[in-house]
Amino acid sequence: MREIRVFCPATIANISCGFDVLGVALDSVGDEMVVRKVSKKGIRITKLTGQDLPLEAKKNVAGVAGLALLEASDYDGGFEIEIYKKIKAGSGIGSSAASSTGAVWAMNELLGRPFSKIELVRFAMEGERLASGVAHADNVAPALFGGFTLVRSYNPLDVISIPSPDQLYATVIHPQIEVKTSDSRSVLRTKITLAQGIKQWGNVGGLIAGLFTNDYDLVGRSLEDHIVEPIRSILIPGFDNVKSEALNAGALGCGISGSGPSIFAFCKGEAIANKVGESMKEVYQDIGIDYDVHVSKINTKGIRVI
């Protein structure tokens, strides 16, 4: 196998109570990449459509992640990468993670799978470091493992796959506004109360239990965030309305995707997920902000060959 074309899913991270630890892969939105094994050493981004991003490997998240893999490998050739971006940069649904993980996953396939998934997570995290300054794993882990993932610990890196109910859908609305990552980070408080923490880890426990037992109602009850959402949501115009309309339309729960501005809702079944999408749209139509809406089943496989 010399060349491979892959689908690289969008991902929701910071799932409500699961700030910094819980993420999930989507199915209906993602990038496509073609990765080609070549004898010339190094990584070359030979094509990039859909977004205005650097082609130079060291400045591109896919390039940086790929170089991390190459460095750990005894393969003495190189790779060419074509990136067809469908996920908008800065949307909050793991645009950089899709590119980083797509590159390393495809390269690993072409090399005969010398690396484990957790090793691929580590390489892809280097792409995240380039994109945001922090080598976080909460988007790259679900993109690589599929489904819901828990990053239990970074040191040592410990990623746990969490199953989810069959009829669980995600609805995501991306209002076309820019929220700078630096802003969404700087508004966070470095201290929280112990009482807030207790609520949060109670909800994480409930969410994980609900996902294991296919208890949609418990999943919904646990999708609370008393720590980050009340602060970050201030940066997202219309957030409170979108959330209340989504819940009114039948969503199990609703929160900020990543560091925003996208807003996600989880729903039981496609019909409700579509209805929730409509209710979210109306809010931004009223405000006069453009938007994209994605309705997706949970992607349980992660990156795949297409």
Place this chain on the structure above:
Amino acid sequence: MREIRVFCPATIANISCGFDVLGVALDSVGDEMVVRKVSKKGIRITKLTGQDLPLEAKKNVAGVAGLALLEASDYDGGFEIEIYKKIKAGSGIGSSAASSTGAVWAMNELLGRPFSKIELVRFAMEGERLASGVAHADNVAPALFGGFTLVRSYNPLDVISIPSPDQLYATVIHPQIEVKTSDSRSVLRTKITLAQGIKQWGNVGGLIAGLFTNDYDLVGRSLEDHIVEPIRSILIPGFDNVKSEALNAGALGCGISGSGPSIFAFCKGEAIANKVGESMKEVYQDIGIDYDVHVSKINTKGIRVI
């Protein structure tokens, strides 16, 4: 049925990362109670052996919990209660919870089960309020539901049963020293860092996932507490040694039971649990502090008729 004799299990609360939310019921240590339906209204504690505790219903946790049930009931008679305490008060393994839950569970049986388990939790919490000033549910919930329980939320009260692997054992050592609940509470900080919180809810997620998937190793890795244990353990002489000896002897993880002074370890299999118990004993033998050791399978049923 006029009279019932019940076993009321000891419980471990504040399970490492699950501070204030996660508890588990034990099988080999617990109180016994006899509860008798009588025509005379009210609750009378007619016998109490094993500990020096008040007999007056309003001053006894079993009495207070029972009165809370009576008040919600249309039954116009009363109950006599005999309490045979085996769990030492102040040991940190749910002594008051055993009495509160035993009373209300037995009364509910004798009345033909008019109340749900979650209602019984509420009544028993009144006993906890008397014992500690706080109507917490993290000991009464596992005593009533059996196994591991997660108190996801207090408002509304939401208790989730969590399964556990068959070969999971708990070893508990109770050093015979007094740690005042007020002291163990006053040392807690009311603020924590967001980074500590993230570690904690990552571990709660890992622990719940490990319990669902019978992944003993994941259970062990997740039994970390970066928030409460480092502070409260200072009040328990020998804690660090007990923990390191328990881990050396093969325990999956080790932490403070309740607010101490008891220390628990979870182990895979009875043989390791016994070995861990021996290793814990040696520490207190060296220090010269008396102790009790309990080795127990997880009690998946909770309170039962004997």
